[in-house]
Amino acid sequence: MNHNVVILGSGPAGMSAAKALVAQGIHPTVIDENGKSGGQIYRQQPDNFTRTKKQLYGFDAKEAEQTLDEWQAIQPHVTYLPHHLVWNAAGNTLYLFDQQRPKYKELHWDSLIIANGATDRILPFSGWTLPGIYTLGAAQIALKNQGCVIGSEIVLAGNGPLLYLLAWQYLKAGANLKAILDYSGFMDQCKATTKLLHAPKVVYKGVYFLTELKRAGVKIVYNARLDSANGDKKVTGIHWHKEGESKASHYIECDSIAFGYGLRSETQIPDLLGCEFYYHEQYRDWLPKLDNQQTTVPGLYLAGDGSGIAGVYAAKLSGEKAANQILSSLNLPVSEHASSAIDKRLGHYTTFSYGLTKAFPFPTTWAANVSDDTVICRCENVTAGDIRATVHNKGAEEMNQLKAHCRSGMGRCQGRVCSTAIHELLAYETNKPIDAVGRIRSQSPLKPIPIIVEEELADEHH
Structure with missing residues (x-):
């Protein structure tokens, strides 16, 4: 055929x-x-x-x-x-x-x-570009691919299932976990149980991970909010607070941090x-x-x-x-019976996935609280203050308009890392619904390509 x-x-x-x-x-x-x-x-x-x-x-x-x-x-x-x-x-x-x-x-x-x-969903905090700070996915790649952990005093933060899976994997690898700072509340996870039980095997694993971490004495803090990372040439600690407390109420010394808020x-x-x-x-x-x-x-x-x-x-x-x-x-030929069974099982996992969004809710107040000095687009070194100034001084109200004015999302990653944060901040600053500010248009090359490719393309077109 x-x-x-x-x-x-x-x-x-x-x-x-x-x-x-x-x-x-x-x-x-x-x-x-x-x-x-x-x-x-x-x-x-x-x-x-x-x-x-x-x-x-x-x-x-x-x-x-x-x-x-x-x-x-x-x-x-x-x-x-x-x-x-x-x-x-x-x-x-x-x-x-x-x-x-x-x-x-x-x-x-x-x-x-x-x-x-998918890729990690990132909502930056001040100092997140310091050496020693990783996404949760990157920290997992280091362990799975190279058999190493990211540091000797590690803080894991954010929310989502990967947070606890990675913590358990690092625990089993002998890593020194200083703390798990979970953005979610424990009651968020409890209230989502009905939907989560559409994938009972996955829930069992999650409960097991949590039990093993607590048994090992790993510090787990719910409703934790990241404020800023300390360090000059490398991260040396993290300031954080619990929901309802003043900023930077707590500090943990560490030499590495992995964070993320689920996947996109x-x-x-x-x-x-x-x-x-x-x-x-x-x-x-x-x-x-x-x-x-x-x-x-x-x-x-x-x-x-x-x-x-x-x-x-x-x-x-x-x-x-x-x-x-x-x-x-x-x-x-395709079996109708098998296809129906696939649809039924996918329905359960869809319900389960909606349960995850309840158990690990998106940080909807992030845009209101992120400091002006926080780098949002690290490729182009665009800060939250730069984005706010572009919105209020130049009238940018749409993602690609904002990109044209201040280069947010214009760098090597083409917005793969920063687009969620830009999206949230733009919607907040323009006081628009989140779906009304559009999305960054994808452009080629999607990822950096070596010069040899450009030379070959030039040869083919001349």
Whole structure:
């Protein structure tokens, strides 16, 4: 069959989609920026590392091993392109950079499943750009990929499930956790129980992590608010307060901090390809419109956390569902019973994901309280004060208008790190609803590309 199916991402969603397609005789091309499959949750260690699956994945060791074994089994029927960065997309073409050769490539697709996951959601505090301060996701990568922790006296902060998963993983690795500063309240998590129990296995893990952390004597503070980090050439401590207290009421000495407020979907490529977006109230984010995993662009599907944050089990199911949509479009057999079962289970995980937004609520008062000196866009060194001045002195009322005036979101990350914070601050300062200030338009290159790519492009066009 002359129909080129491409999958972007070889995490749980991408691997699940590939498996379903191969089962029906489709030979997909799978692209991944990383050198090995697995995504973040099943991230594999370098070849010369010898940690066991249990050490790497904990509770998820058996599932991780099974998923990765199934992936290896279909390799003869897949064109796998690791170390390939997608830096642009237009029409039915992906523009790739092979990071090993290095070489520029173009790849045509007839059907495309984007399963490139999510990234940390960041709300900055004063001093957060000091060396020794990481996102929660980066701290987890250090442990999973390189077998190291980020410091000798560590504070973990923010909220979301990753906060406690990472804390438990660091505890098991022998790290010295000075404190966990949870933005959420304990009652927030209790009140969300009904929705969370739609994924009982995940809830059990969370309770276990919390119990083990308390048993080990790790300090856990609820309703904690980060104020500022101390340090000159490196972080030396964190000022914080509890909700209702005055700022900087407390101080913890530390040499490293990891923080984040849940995850946000990676949606730059769907944006470049012309997908229609809508503002999702529960996720507090702009997401592509979907109908059974299909976007408003024919032949383009989303799966995994890139279509909404619901966890690894939902990611696998959505990957399979996206693959089934492609199979149906090609008049290949798809079990109605299996499809109905997938929809039913996805419904449970969607309810669970809404429960997470209640258990770990978004810091809605952040924009009102962030100090003027806090760097919001670190690529361009744009502070909260710069954004406020641009709004009130130049009349900026929309994300791209603000970007044009003060360069917020114009740097190397193209707003991947700072867009949430800019969005919140702009809405607050203009006194507009959060969905009324728009979103940053994605632009190529999505990530920095080496000079060799630019040279090859110049050669091709002259």
